[in-house]
Amino acid sequence: MDPDKAETWDKIKKLREEKGYCYEDEVTLSKKTLGDKYEPLLETFYKEHIHENDEIRYVQDGSGYFDIRDKNDQWIRLEVTKGCMLIEPAGLYHRFSMDSKDYIKAGRFFIGVSVWTPHYRPQAETHPTRVAYLKSQQKQA
Numbered sequence: 001m002d003p004d005k006a007e008t009w010d011k012i013k014k015l016r017e018e019k020g021y022c023y024e025d026e027v028t029l030s031k032k033t034l035g036d037k038y039e040p041l042l043e044t045f046y047k048e049h050i051h052e053n054d055e056i057r058y059v060q061d062g063s064g065y066f067d068i069r070d071k072n073d074q075w076i077r078l079e080v081t082k083g084c085m086l087i088e089p090a091g092l093y094h095r096f097s098m099d100s101k102d103y104i105k106a107g108r109f110f111i112g113v114s115v116w117t118p119h120y121r122p123q124a125e126t127h128p129t130r131v132a133y134l135k136s137q138q139k140q141a
């Protein structure tokens with residue numbers, strides 16, 4: 001989905017309205033612009049975590065890696081680049097890291113909460129959202 005095209009933003013608006021993604025923010029990550037804030041911030045993203053609701057990441061520029069856990073608890077690495085949209089299901093463990101180009105700008109769309117709120121492993125193991133996610137996966141198997 002090309003962020004330079006107006007029709008993309010129309011589609012995103014429709015998706016957000018349909019699914020109730022009322023809140024958003026935008027992150028621009030790069031050592032150059034963030035300076036001393038860079039390492040601590042990246043650490044919060046790289047620690048394995050879940051969110052309580054589905055969340056969307058829309059890469060408007062740059063690139064990076066999202067790792068998600070598969071059903072055997074193994075990592076799957078997803079390379080994201082400009083135009084990629086990723087839906088992180090509530091309760092799915094994931095983490096984010098930069099690539100060697102060291103630049104990404106992404107929109108983040110939230111349901112229910114207005115700010116990015118991680119629940120880290122292992123404390124998240126007993127979180128109701130994690131428990132519900134695992135149950136939903138068993139049903140699908």
Ligand SMILES: CSCCC(=O)C(=O)O
Nearest residue numbers: 027045057095096104106
């Ligand atoms: C480039 S988005 C930053 C990472 C993030 O929002 C997440 O790990 O959930």
